[in-house]
Amino acid sequence: MGFSYREGRLFAEELDCETLAEEYGTPCYLYSRAAMEAALAEYHDALSGCEHLVCYAVKANSNLAVLDTLARQGAGFDIVSVGELERVLAAGGDPGKVVFSGVVKRREEMHRALELGIRCFNVESEAELEVLQEVAAALGKRAPVSVRVNPDVDAGTHPYISTGLRENKFGVATDVAMKLLRHGKTLPNIDVIGLDCHIGSQLTDMAPLLESLRQLLVMVDTLEAEGIRIHHLDLGGGIGVRYKDEEPPAIADYIAAVRKALGDRKLCLVFEPGRSIVANAGVLLTRVHYTKETDAHSFALVDAAMNDFIRPALYQAWVDIQTTAPSEEPIRTWNIVGPVCETGDFLGKDRDLALAPGTLLAIHGAGAYGFVMSSNYNTRPRAAEVMIDGSSSQLVRERESIGDLLRGEHRLRQ
Ligand SMILES: Cc1ncc(COP(=O)(O)O)c(C=O)c1O
Numbered sequence: 001m002g003f004s005y006r007e008g009r010l011f012a013e014e015l016d017c018e019t020l021a022e023e024y025g026t027p028c029y030l031y032s033r034a035a036m037e038a039a040l041a042e043y044h045d046a047l048s049g050c051e052h053l054v055c056y057a058v059k060a061n062s063n064l065a066v067l068d069t070l071a072r073q074g075a076g077f078d079i080v081s082v083g084e085l086e087r088v089l090a091a092g093g094d095p096g097k098v099v100f101s102g103v104v105k106r107r108e109e110m111h112r113a114l115e116l117g118i119r120c121f122n123v124e125s126e127a128e129l130e131v132l133q134e135v136a137a138a139l140g141k142r143a144p145v146s147v148r149v150n151p152d153v154d155a156g157t158h159p160y161i162s163t164g165l166r167e168n169k170f171g172v173a174t175d176v177a178m179k180l181l182r183h184g185k186t187l188p189n190i191d192v193i194g195l196d197c198h199i200g201s202q203l204t205d206m207a208p209l210l211e212s213l214r215q216l217l218v219m220v221d222t223l224e225a226e227g228i229r230i231h232h233l234d235l236g237g238g239i240g241v242r243y244k245d246e247e248p249p250a251i252a253d254y255i256a257a258v259r260k261a262l263g264d265r266k267l268c269l270v271f272e273p274g275r276s277i278v279a280n281a282g283v284l285l286t287r288v289h290y291t292k293e294t295d296a297h298s299f300a301l302v303d304a305a306m307n308d309f310i311r312p313a314l315y316q317a318w319v320d321i322q323t324t325a326p327s328e329e330p331i332r333t334w335n336i337v338g339p340v341c342e343t344g345d346f347l348g349k350d351r352d353l354a355l356a357p358g359t360l361l362a363i364h365g366a367g368a369y370g371f372v373m374s375s376n377y378n379t380r381p382r383a384a385e386v387m388i389d390g391s392s393s394q395l396v397r398e399r400e401s402i403g404d405l406l407r408g409e410h411r412l413r414q
């Protein structure tokens, strides 16, 4: 869904990527509206008949058109900053469907979120709960709160994106969470409504997710027996996607397992998926400018770099790189590298491709943690973003200009 090859040519929905590259230039992110809608629908379908809210994790891809697409399909949003909250509003999202995660929520961020009436604050420490009580009291409001539990389970993913181990900065241990929930119940401006958990990203094994759920359910039952009623369980995001040969659980299977574990408990289920909604709904187009042979490698030098798409450099992530049209060139083994002055600036190594200067390449699976993690390193303007909808395309973020990059900087006064 979204991107497909027709006789060797890559199509974004109904549009030929070679034509799109001519129109919008490279490097350029393309997103498929239908692919995002279909991924969100998988969650909604699997949750039908059960009270639920799917809060798309804005950090995965925060373009307004992406948020707009998902908001129109009924999504809520998981945010980690007031900036993301303002994006949700600008995209037409409902603040009443927003959950606010993150270990450092500043007072002014809490203030804005309370003013707007967000659905829940996912509190990550005792100190944060105290500050939230103060901010809510000053506003004369009650803050809806969930406590983020760190279940100390190994999610089996890259250490940089594993978040549910004791040594990670996220959430609080189960015993501390119980203490916080009981304490929260006594605070005048706090409404304890939920428990949440997010153990990491690009997970391919359901077992650690279900172990975390088991721990949360023990807590729910204990609290219930004490007269503290938990309204929702927020199980975070984390379900992985296939970049190469990974076999992540199907959304439907995962949610069926969650529903089974709930038994007859009446709990609203909240999820915070990011990657599984947008990763495979996006590609990054880049053009080969030069090729270079050395004793060690054949390099294809392309116009996208680690500043545009940092996942390979940062996590040694493997992403699929393909040509977008048939070619007469012989297939050879290439290292695909960008213009940035770092040896770590690679997009893919040892790729068998038929390419030459001028060839357009597509980096697949680039819809999540792609543009959002881009930077201006080497004073490189960030790429354009384009939304594809059937046979129409729309520029949803203009390519930056050098002027954009210099804005706000000043030479010395004297
Ligand atoms: C609190 C929280 N929720 C949701 C997500 C989304 O995760 P994913 O993109 O793996 O679904 C993240 C990122 O890992 C996160 O930190």
Ligand SMILES: N[C@@H](CCCC[NH3+])C(=O)O
Pocket (backbone or CB within 6 Å): 059, 161, 201, 202, 311, 315, 368, 369
């Ligand atoms: N940025 C990471 C995912 C981070 C998830 C955020 N909690 C990636 O590209 O895989």
